[in-house]
Ligand SMILES: Nc1nc2c(ncn2[C@@H]2O[C@H](COP(=O)(O)OP(=O)(O)OP(=O)(O)O)[C@@H](O)[C@H]2O)c(=O)[nH]1
Ligand SMILES: Nc1nc2c(ncn2[C@@H]2O[C@H](COP(=O)(O)OP(=O)(O)OP(=O)(O)O)[C@@H](O)[C@H]2O)c(=O)[nH]1
């Protein structure tokens with residue numbers, strides 16, 4: 001039974017079924033906890049901690065000094081905005097979309113099909129507090145530049161997977177893209193140029209609407225059942241965002257569906273690889289029928305620089321196995337053996353299930369499973385269910401067997417220990433600071449009331465103090481980061497040279513021993529390791545510098561209370577906030593020519609005549625191949641991390657400045673103080689942004 | 695690897711190819727009417743298995759080219775690391791018309807990518823198996839592109855696991871889409887439900903409904919045409935392999951009476967039916983009642 005009336009109302013086919021379940025006020029979020037199809041109960045603890053923190057903050061903000069109340073608002077806003085993201089990836093037709101729909105509890109929400117279908121990275125923003133009337137959707141179109149970049153910055157899964165013909169794939173993708181553009185132009189007429197770069201926004205979210213943007217549509221099939229609009233804008237849509245009310249969910253959650261890789265229409269693959277750059281937590285969906293092919297390995301290699309515990313492998317479609325009870329353990333053993341053999345993340349969790357079973361459980365259509373799937377289900381149930389579970393609701397049992405609850409647990413656990421833990425840590429530190437500031441403020445107020453001659457610094461003095469502190473601390477931090485950066489670059493350079501020397505020496509040795517007819521290969525793992533360690537050294541150094549800067553800032557602010565406010569020993573001990581974490585070096589997963597044992601390398605080899613020519617070209621090749629990786633590592637990782645650390649310092653100072661300025665301005669009426677404080681905060685924020693260039 | 699005269703007869707060579715777990719061995723066993731090729735849910739990882747007509751026997755060809763007898767019940771002892779090829783002799787009717795090689799699956803990260811490069815020049819017809827649920831992906835298309843056009847023109851794309859696509863409409867849509875994307879790359883695209891066909895053993899009606907009869911008929915046409923072309927090659931030195939057109943069933947019905955042609959009734963035991971061959975199901979449908 002469809003439990004989420006907000007979605008059911010959009011779903012024509014389920015209208016009758018769900019009518020009775022609809023609450024009287026159609027716009028009231030449904031009561032939480034009603035559904036057996038909850039799968040994120042693992043986030044309950046995190047939600048409780050966030051709620052506690054929110055209560056703490058509300059308590060602090062209640063009747064607080066306006067400066068503190070403003071900071072509280074910001075923090076509570078951060079808590080509310082918390083939205084961890086999980087990205088579903090996998091080969092075409094593995095069942096990603098079906099799984100996403102099941103996770104949302106709405107089969108049929110996103111279009112799934114037997115043919116290659118999803119064509120757009122689709123983000124489902126699930127929010128417990130969103131009212132049905134607030135559900136909305138936005139579809140962004142590519143701009144011309146983005147289209148071009150799609151190719152130049154796209155992934156090379158083909159090469160990672162050692163797919164035949166991978167070396168010529170880019171040219172093919174380009175041709176497909178041109179054809180696609182021409183098709184869109186034909187289909188959309190003059191409107192086409194105008195649409196590029198735009199966004200379509202709607203105050204609703206229906207299946208018919210979604211279908212226009214995110215799925216391929218048939219161009220070989222004339223049929224009344226398919227709307228003419230299906231896939232109308234799919235080719236030019238860059239991303240889709242849907243905001244969905246999900247009252248049972250403990251915290252916000254974003255689930256990202258992506259186009260499958262290894263489709264012959266390779267643009268879908270490019271789109272997905274592009275989207276993976278920002279992905280922190282991935283579910284890799286495999287088909288039980290062919291678990292872990294070389295293309296899957298290519299995809300795993302691509303994301304393997306994501307911390308491996310943030311990769312979950314879900315082997316879908318076990319209902320299609322002839323004998324799941326016997327075959328699932330075989331499949332698991334074979335996956336593990338392959339991961340081990342290829343140095344892939346072996347501790348990745350491997351789960352088994354069926355989006356199809358989940359879908360039928362939600363729809364309450366178990367009678368429709370079909371003979372084979374039903375038989376597989378019964379066998380699987382017998383093997384999987386302890387006797388104690390007998391007599392359970394059949395839908396709940398099937399839901400359990402579908403593997404979706406286990407998937408939910410795996411995701412929840414990773415969020416709770418990752419993004420969730422970081423949020424809690426940050427907010428706790430900020431809350432404690434607020435408490436301390438508040439206490440200081442209260443002390444000052446008592447002093448003033450008691451007629452103790454309070455020595456409040458003038459606003460302009462405070463502003464000057466903060467400007468000075470900020471300039472000095474930032475300069476110091478920048479200098480240390482710059483030094484670290486220089487060291488990073490020279491380390492990268494050295495890594496290059498060392499690798500090149502070693503590889504060339506091996507090449508010469510090979511040429512001496514075997515001549516040029518025997519093709520030589522050299523494993524580039526060493527280079528990756530050197531680059532990775534250079535990055536790690538940089539991250540450590542930058543983190544140390546950041547920590548020192550934040551620590552100094554906190555201490556100086558304490559000193560400010562002590563000296564300028566004349567609080568002496570009663571001055572609050574302000575705590576530095578935790579550091580942001582550095583992004584994993586995804587770029588290192590990119591293929592370079594040396595990874596390619598196949599035709600590409602052979603061709604390179606055969607084209608060259610003479611040892612010296614080979615050695616020279618080899619050196620140039622290594623340089624050309626690794627330069628973009630190093631560049632990405634420098635720009636997207638090293639510099640981005642440095643910028644984040646810098647922003648943390650500025651943000652911290654800005655918040656403190658707002659509070660301190662507010663407290664010092666005791667004489668002004670509250671409303672004005674609030675404005676002042678928030679203005680001060682905004683000023684420093686703008687300044688901070690200007691500096692970090694964000 | 696070149697197939698020596700010792701292991702090869704003069705018959706056309708049909709190769710079962712495709713990604714791992716696509717159903718090649720299932721199809722082999724169906725054609726041979728006997729469970730000879732190992733079948734499993736994960737990649738099988740055995741060397742190519744060549745089937746030829748003769749008194750039941752098996753041997754393996756080591757990497758160095760030497761041969762030794764092999765226990766047919768223990769094919770797995772011959773791993774790709776030590777064995778170039780397994781040869782199995784069987785009395786299957788199918789093998790009167792052609793030799794059959796069941797190739798290791800492609801896209802298995804654990805197997806070298808080029809096992810079939812050396813075998814391909816000897817192959818007269820490929821049955822490329824692709825599972826309907828994830829049919830015709832780039833990793834297949836890219837490999838197939840490297841096959842020479844004349845061989846492509848004599849090869850069939852078998853869309854297996856059709857029984858896993860549940861509605862007639864979806865079966866047709868998958869088939870249409872695949873046909874569209876392989877246009878010109880295969881002689882024909884044929885849907886098949888191999889496991890149901892295998893389970894139903896000798897039921898001719900099931901063979902019809904699962905698309906297996908149509909597949910065998912189409913294969914017979916190709917082999918006959920190939921054999922005829924060979925005969926011509928003997929007579930006319932300049933004759934080159936001609937791409938077949940789609941409308942030449944006559945070769946099957948009026949098989950030549952002499953030479954290679956006389957063995958040309960390409961029918962596994964269980965498929966031989968009295969005159970029932972005229973009522974072929976339509977290729978595209980392959981529907982289950
Ligand atoms: N039997 C079975 N069918 C499934 C399962 N999961 C999905 N399907 C079906 O398989 C087909 C493909 O599912 P999708 O969810 O569209 O697959 P996808 O991975 O999103 O495909 P692309 O978006 O094209 O990459 C649909 O017809 C689904 O109904 C499963 O666990 N078992
Ligand atoms: N339902 C169904 N299952 C099939 C069909 N064809 C193959 N299978 C199943 O798919 C799995 C793999 O089949 P195999 O015949 O071993 O595949 P293969 O192509 O020989 O695989 P490798 O030898 O590993 O390359 C087995 O479990 C078969 O039962 C089919 O048409 N329908």
Ligand SMILES: [Mg+2]
Nearest residue numbers: 096097117118
């Ligand atoms: Mg999809």
Ligand SMILES: [Mg+2]
Nearest residue numbers: 718719732738
């Ligand atoms: Mg096999």
